[in-house]
Amino acid sequence: MRLSRYFLPTLKETPREAEIVSHRLMLRAGMIRQEAAGIYSWLPLGKRVLDKICAIIREEQNRAGAIEVLMPTLQPADLWKESGRYDAYGEEMLRIADRHDRQMLYGPTNEEMITAIFRSSIRSYKDLPLNLYHIQWKMRDEVRPRFGTMRSREFLMKDAYSFDLDKEASRRAYYRMFVAYLRTFHRMGLTSVPMQADSGPIGGDLSHEFIILADTGESEVFCDKAMLDLPIPGEDTDFTGDLADLVAPFTVPYAATEEMHDQAAFEAAVPEERRVSARGIEVGHIFYFGTKYSEPMGAVVAGPDGKDVPVEMGSYGIGPTRLVPAIIEASHDEDGIIWPAAVAPFDVGIINMRPGDADCDAACATLEARLQAIGLDVLYDDTDARGGAKFAQMDLIGLPKQVIVGPKGLAQGEVELKDRRTGERSMLSLDDAIEALTA
């Protein structure tokens, strides 16, 4: 992509409304634009990051055996009356009447709808286990949206729903998502800590929040330092087996958000030098809720004995539009964003120091073509802005690798390769630079 033909409205100054660093950087890097309180447009650079995040989520959901669907954002109120949540949900649910004065709502979540889909097609335990997910816009009309897309009213959510014959099978389904989540966040360059969460009226231990540690996180979290260094299950994980042994190392050490925190238990369980108390951002939440929806809504399957039983369910959420700022909170410096390679909007940035100079133009064009040929996404700054402005902009938008091409280097047959994270710079021949970027 040539920068001169792209839409990248970066800002030198920070819009006044932005308080936290990720919000400031997302606005300055031209990733988003606010349309109303808690409502955002995603501009090209932001859209690219969002797409990369969603792609990783999909890969890991699919690997874990979940199947993608797509449900509508607008739902009929009748479904929610069946589950009893239409009246219970409160002001956070955006209610709409259509032209026939039918009661509709912009969905804050999809348990009712997925249960309706399930019950209309599945009759036998032989069709279980089943896990259906989608990535789709949700609306929660929060009293006070804030922090950019970290807490917005309209937000993207990956929500998966599992269906099983009994609680034991549902636990295995829960563990599959547990491992999938560990892998998903790990692949995005994040250290996530699963923390036991309030599981509501069902009780038990099958509810976890996945927390990213970041200084500017919203809530206080406490855990055993050992949690941060646990190896993450590999992509060869057999999701058809029981994953209890893989999950156990993550559920045994102490880890709790402030709502669940017990200081005495913390001190008893964790030696002082391993006690971590930090800020965290919730990027995922999984829970088992049994027959809470299947029973009132009549989602039953015939068991081996031929008798109908309400299906056991769980739901599993990740917020991609929250992950973007979460990643930035965890990875930035005073110059701007530092994207982990897996979610960077472009893999490589090329800076042409002297557009119009035949040698510079030719070297940049060659570089761009060869990097694209090996499958890299390249943003080529071919504008005639001053050198300093180009460096600042490329650092602001956080591309992990940058190649700087100018007459001084070319006179020696070299270009400069820069690593955004470490700040390391080295002069290399064009071929060596391409070699280094391919590795």
Place this chain on the structure above:
RNA sequence: CGGGGUAUAGCGCAGCCUGGUAGCGCACCUGUUUUGGGAACAGGGGGUCGCAGGUUCAAAUCCUGCUGCCCCGACCA
């Protein structure tokens, strides 16, 4: 929903107290000189001063009402 702010060009701000027909920096356009870490000079374009009403010869400025947005709290992927 309680408390506190704020609203003037795309962004950041001044002007308001003391009324006289809108200004600065950045960004943008033209030209020249420049060019290795947010260039210099010269010229230029861009504004229903959030909205509505009122006071006045005259309102960005004073008065009244409303709305948007931000922050703190309670609530939440």
